Amino acid sequence: MVHSIDLLRSRDTVRGSSSLAAARVILAPMQLTEGGSLYDRIGPEHLHTLLTRFYRHVAADPLLAPIFPGDWEVTRDKQFAFMSGFLGGPPLYHQRYGHPRLRARHLPFPVTPVRARAWLACMKAALDETPEIARADAAEYYAALTKVAAHMVNTEDEPTPV
């Protein structure tokens, strides 16, 4: 990845000097991630499609479905608002509901290690079904979610009856 500041230096070297105006253009959007944020790369339409597919899987999962309130559109829209800001796009969740306090908001729901894995499996399935999202972006997104999902775990697995 080439940082803007390096670009500026290399232009200086090649051309001998660069005008202040050119420097401003180069430095203005200090973009540190190649291709923009994950939000820019995925785009809101594909993110929305992904989350619709994701909650279809969650709704069909016997471990996950029972702990959700059941209005999947509301849940999907909240998640979309959160993901928008999380991925570097507009902070819609903050604007609508305030600080996410994600772990605290999950406390009423028993998020066990097994459920966290099931949640991630649903996301993996949804990403696999959404080839519109570039595979490298899907991998980056999934890796970020694995960390947050682990942080959401708030109770032990329920013992399986013997």
Ligand code: HEM
């Ligand atoms: C680890 C497994 C997880 C489980 C079992 C789980 C479960 C739930 C449940 C039951 C709700 C309530 C849905 C509703 O009120 O409509 C919820 C809400 C939410 N979850 Fe998760 N979640 C998990 C992981 C995550 C992760 C990894 C993220 C974000 C990266 C996330 C973000 C959210 C958000 C933004 C909400 C809406 C909060 C609100 O305003 O009420 N969840 N989740």
